[in-house]
Amino acid sequence: MKVVGITTQQEVFVGSKERNFRINEFIIIEDPYQGDLMGEVVEAKTFNRYIPLNIYGDFVDGSVLESLKALGYNVDEDTIYISKVRLLNEALYPVQTGSDVRLPEFYEVKDLMIKSSKEEGLVLGIIKNTDSIAADMGSEYKNLLYTFEESGLIPQREIPYILDIKSMHHYPHIGVFGGSGSGKSFGLRVVLEELMKLNIPTIVLDPHFEMDFSQVGDYMPSGMDGAFKEKFKCLQVGFHVGVKFEDLSAQDLKNLLDAASPLTDAMSNVVDVLFKRRDSFISFHNKLQMLTEAQEEGSLDRITIRITEAASNDEREAWLKRKELYLTYDKTCPYNSVKGIMWRLKRLDNEGVFSKDIREIEEGLQRGKLMVIQGSTRILQVFSTYLLNNLYHKRRDYKDALYKKTAADYFPPFIIVTDEAHNFAPKGYDSPSKSIIKEISQEGRKYGVFLILATQRPTLLDETITAQLNTKFIFRTVRASDIQTIKEETDLTEEESRRLPYLRTGDVFISSASMGRTIFARIRAAITCSPHTENPFDELKNKGKEDDEKFLNLIKDKLPINDTDLLHVITEIEKESRVTYTIDNLEDRLMQMVDKGHIRKEETIFGYRYKEV
Structure with a gap:
């Protein structure tokens, strides 16, 4: 191998x-x-004289061909392999044409490719096309993982890609970008498995109910069952976790109500005026309700009449309380705004947001667990606004107290992970969770709070947040606008950008500030699998088989069945199984069994008869 053509630095x-x-x-x-000089192949071509193509294009020019001839290559007869190589570090002078080229040894690339030990880093996959270098690497880097190829599970052959998690202190936050089916969620699962191995406290916002790590993939070797059983916990908003109303500040409550439906300035003022610290849900709701009932009377005179005409002492006391609220708040709290707050408050309560607290999440983080918070996207937007604010400021208060040398309860550093991140921090408009995520993206590094944000549409993610993602995992991406965003936010070359729409599932460009360059890698096979792995068409087929078996069990002791006996058969089925049929339904079901070959239908002099095959 030789350097040919005109060279640069x-x-x-x-x-x-x-x-x-x-x-x-x-x-x-x-x-x-x-x-x-170390270099990386960024483009490669093969040609010989039998290929009827113009090779004098952008890639191979006349100087390259002249160099090849001068070095003894027979361009007209031989098959020639040519590559464009980009130096990792700029040379002092243009490279000497005719220089020999060889493959590196492992020790020559180790410091470039491996930035952490397997015990302290995240073993995420393999660096592609390094199998020839990996042959002489140390045993501590071998047999660490499996990858998925077309032929199935393959033991590691290349150099492992180990993400230096400690480098996040200097280069915080990770972005995971990729279109549907690119391997993005698969890659996110691998990252979370590695975080669990290191017992790093992590919060996962899971709108798809798929980040469950209890089921080991049936493709993995035996002996891995329960690998993460004690390291994670799935909690659903409104069932296992929620917001303790008594712990809310006025700003917390406004954030929650705004997430339910945007607040007007007048509504925001109602909360500031009416909400008192340590109010319970009942007391605050009753205050709003009594004020609206008083406002509905329309005047002080009518409220006074209700007091004098009260049928009992309790009713009189209640209207006296309404009168007091009316006199105090009517002018500062318009009726429509109070009703708007009540509607939003009731909506959140109906969804169970106020039914629990976040103590279980805090305890899990203190023990180094991965806490998966599940719910619909809208509920997670509402809940995460409160949760992230609360936990981030607990960590921040602890670090500030250390600096001031004052007493404070310990709260550990932690990582926040979310899929569909553009829903939580959208570009172009505000959402309740966006402000806290933006604050963490800009200041979280100082306090040990980090983000891992995954999205199919990086263009829709807030630009300030995208700019703070110092490591980016870029899977297959097709949309031109998303590719343009990725090019602006990473050091991907023009050649690598052109390859993005054609990457295989699981192949990824990893652009890392700590590495100083982009690595082309393949994500390892995940140890666990999503609960949603069954193909929906297989699901339909299996459900159909199951229903057929149940129906055959119902009728097998009643065969043969004459069409004149259908009513009698229906009566027997209802007694045995409480399944209700009409004559038309039963006849239709029997014909389906005939079509599938489970029973047969024959014609007799008295009509049709259904018999066993």
């Missing part, structure tokens, strides 16, 4: 007769004047 062409080149593989150029 950043890029060269390399030609070979014996060896084809692979995209993203590493090679070493032995420049006689500058020493060994």
Whole structure:
């Protein structure tokens, strides 16, 4: 392999007769004047004289061909392999044409590719096209994982990609981008498995109910059952966790109500005026209700009449209380605004938001667990606004107290993970959860709070937040606007950007500020699997078989069945199983069994008869 053509300090062409080149593989150029220079193949082509194509395009020009001939290559006869190589570090001078090129040894690339040990980092996958270098790497880097290929589960052959989690202190936050079916959720699952292995406290906002780690994939070797059983917990908003109303501040309550439906300035003022610290849900709701009932009377005179005409002492006391609220708040709290607050408050209560508290989440984080918070996207938007504000400020207050040398309860550093992140921090408009996520993206590093945000549409994610994501996992992406956003936010080259729509599921470009460059990798096979892995068409087929078996069990001791006996058969079925049929329904079901070959239908002189096959 030789350097050919006109060279620069950043890029060269390399030609070979014996060896084809692979995209993203590493090679070493032995420049006689500058020493060994490490480079990465960014483009590769093969040609010979039998290929009727113009090779004098952008990639291979006349100087390259002249160099090949001068170095002894027979361009007219031989198959020639040519690659464009980008140097990892800019050379002092243009590379010497004719320099020898060789593959590197593992020790020459170790510091470049491995930034952490397997015990302290996240073992996420393999660095593609490094199998030739990996042959002589140490045993501590071998047999760490499996990858999925077309042929099934494959043991590791390449150098492992180990994410240095400690580098997040300097280069915080991770973005996971990719279209549907690209492997994005699969990659996120692998990241979460690795966080559990290291017992790093993590909160996962899971709008798809898929981040359950109790089921080990049936493709994995035996012996891994229960690998994460004690390391995670799934909690549903409104069932297991919620908001303790007594712990809310006025701002917390406004955030929650605004998430239910946007607040007007007048509504915001109602909360500021009426809500008192340590109010319970009942006391605050009753205050709103009594004020609206007084306002509905329309005047002080009519309220006074209700007091004098009260049928009991309790009723009189209640109207006296309404009168007091009316005199105090009527002018500052308009009727429509109070009703709007009541409607939003009732909506949140009906969804169970105020039925529980977040103590279980706090305890799980203190024990280093991964806490999966499940619910619809809207409920998670509402709940995460309160949850993230609460937990982030607990961690922040602890760190501030350490700095001020005052007493404070310990709260651990933690990571916040969410799929469909553009719903929680959208570009172009405000959402309740956006402000706290933006604050964490800008200041969380100082306090040990980090974000991992996954989305199919990076273009729809708030730009301030996207700019703070120092490590980005980029899976297959098709939309031009998303590719443009990725190009602006990463160091992906033009060649790599063109490859994005064609990446295989599970292949990923990892652009990391801590690595200083983009790595082309393949995510390892996840140990666990999503509860939603069954193909929906298989589900339909299996459900149909199950229903057929149940029906056959109902009728098998009643066969043969004459069409004149259908009413009698229906009566027997209802007694045995409480399943109700009409004659038309039963006849239709029997014909389905005939079509599927489970029973047969024959014609007699008295009509039709259904018999066993």
